[in-house]
Amino acid sequence: AIREFLDVWGFVAVRECLGTAECEDTLxxxxxxxxxxxxxxxxxxxxxxxxxxxxxxxxxxxxxxxxSGMAQSEGxxxxxxxxxxxxxxxxxxxxxxxxxxxxxxxxxxxVSHDRYGFFRPAATHPERATYRNLxxxxxxxxxxxxPVDNAKARTSQQDARPVDAAPYADExxxxxxxxxxxxxxxxxMINLIDNRSEDGGFHCVPQFHKRVAAWxxxxxELGGSFASDATFCxxxxxxxxxxxxxxxxxxxxxxxxxxxxxxxxxGVLLVW
Numbered sequence: 672a673i674r675e676f677l678d679v680w681g682f683v684a685v686r687e688c689l690g691t692a693e694c695e696d697t698l699x700x701x702x703x704x705x706x707x708x709x710x711x712x713x714x715x716x717x718x719x720x721x722x723x724x725x726x727x728x729x730x731x732x733x734x735x736x737x738x739s740g741m742a743q744s745e746g747x748x749x750x751x752x753x754x755x756x757x758x759x760x761x762x763x764x765x766x767x768x769x770x771x772x773x774x775x776x777x778x779x780x781x782v783s784h785d786r787y788g789f790f791r792p793a794a795t796h797p798e799r800a801t802y803r804n805l806x807x808x809x810x811x812x813x814x815x816x817x818p819v820d821n822a823k824a825r826t827s828q829q830d831a832r833p834v835d836a837a838p839y840a841d842e843x844x845x846x847x848x849x850x851x852x853x854x855x856x857x858x859x860m861i862n863l864i865d866n867r868s869e870d871g872g873f874h875c876v877p878q879f880h881k882r883v884a885a886w887x888x889x890x891x892e893l894g895g896s897f898a899s900d901a902t903f904c905x906x907x908x909x910x911x912x913x914x915x916x917x918x919x920x921x922x923x924x925x926x927x928x929x930x931x932x933x934x935x936x937x938g939v940l941l942v943w
Contacts, residue, residue, distance in 0.1 A: 673942075674774055681880040681943060682923055688766045688940035694863045699725075699749075700757035701787045701863070707836040708738075710749030710786075731791050732806040733798065746801045753787050761861060770940060775855055783845030788860070805874065805903035805927050807848030808858065809905050812894035813901075815884040816852065819894035825901070825920065846902045859942040874930040875943055886924070888935065896920050 677683040689697065700723040704710060722736040730736030733743055741747040761767075762784060772778055793799040812819050838844060848854055866872045879886070887894060897904045906922035935941060 677774060677942065680877050682875055682877070683942050684933070684935060685766070685770050685940040685942070686936065687862055687938055688764065688770075689761065689863075690937040691938070693761070694937050697861075698756055698863045700755050702790060703787070704753060704755060704787055705738075705748060708757070710751060710753065731799075732796075734822070737791070738816075742789070744802050746788050746789045748789055751786070752784045754784070758784070758787070767859075767861075769939065770942065771857070771859075774857060774942065784842070792899065793871065802905075802907060803927075804905040804907045805876070805922065805930055806903060808846055808902060809856065810894070810897055810899060810901045810904055811883055811887040812891070812897070813850045813899045814852055814856075815885045815887050817884075817891060817894060819891045821895045821897060822901060823895070824898045825896050837894060843902065847900065849902065850900060857942055859940060862937060862939045862941065865937050866935045868932050868934040870934070873933050873935075873941065875933060876926060876929045877931060879926075879929075886926070890924050893920070893923060 673683050673685060702723075705723045706725070708721060722730055723738075724730045724736070733739070737743065737746070741750065762782060768780065769780075771780055790801060791799040793801075811817075849856055860873070893906070906920055906924070906926065933941060
């Protein structure tokens with residue numbers, strides 16, 4: 672049933688992937704991760720203020736404790752994978768395994784790892800708002816062999832990769848494989864608190880998976896904005912506070928008008 676729904680709509684929600692206690696434990700781990708600043712690595716460019724505390728929302732403000740970079744702009748904590756015990760236990764959850772085994776038709780799964788996401792309440796604190804964007808965690812023009820002129824493409828440190836580098840020598844390789852034509856291209860997240868339709872959060876374009884190749888072919892000028900091996904191709908709603916410089920790639924295709932919110936209960940797994 673979940674495979675049929677995914678085939679039709681391009682996303683599917685699976686309830687009760689994590690129980691209440693597991694969600695609370697994961698949320699506590701997310702705060703501990705923030706408080707310990709364990710997400711930092713040498714050379715990390717995300718300038719720290721430090722001192723985030725779960726029980727003191729004053730430390731959630733930019734400049735008063737909350738980290739800069741992606742934690743502010745996109746609600747993603749740090750540039751690197753979360754390797755905490757709780758995050759690994761969640762990744763090996765039997766319910767997750769059953770879902771992906773069913774969707775991929777495989778029993779032997781090699782899984783990637785990702786990061787924690789945290790959106791600060793922004794209704795009365797508009798300065799906390801994250802960027803509003805639709806994005807691909809791959810380059811669809813590369814994936815579907817659409818020729819583009821990307822001589823002046825947006826590039827990032829994440830895209831730089833020696834051609835002769837060993838596969839999976841870097842954690843980013845799990846994301847880069849999304850550019851390969853033969854990959855299934857499934858992603859997922861586990862929701863830790865009830866997320867209502869009026870809250871911020873996940874958006875997608877239902878059934879877009881059925882026409883993404885044609886869409887990419889229709890918009891080669893947008894594809895020229897990204898390096899062929901790019902693993903993050905964003906398009907911003909206009910106006911979008913904070914989107915500027917090389918990252919301000921407007922959604923000239925009008926795709927964001929088709930985006931819909933997907934509200935979720937606590938513990939629900941969303942696959943798209």
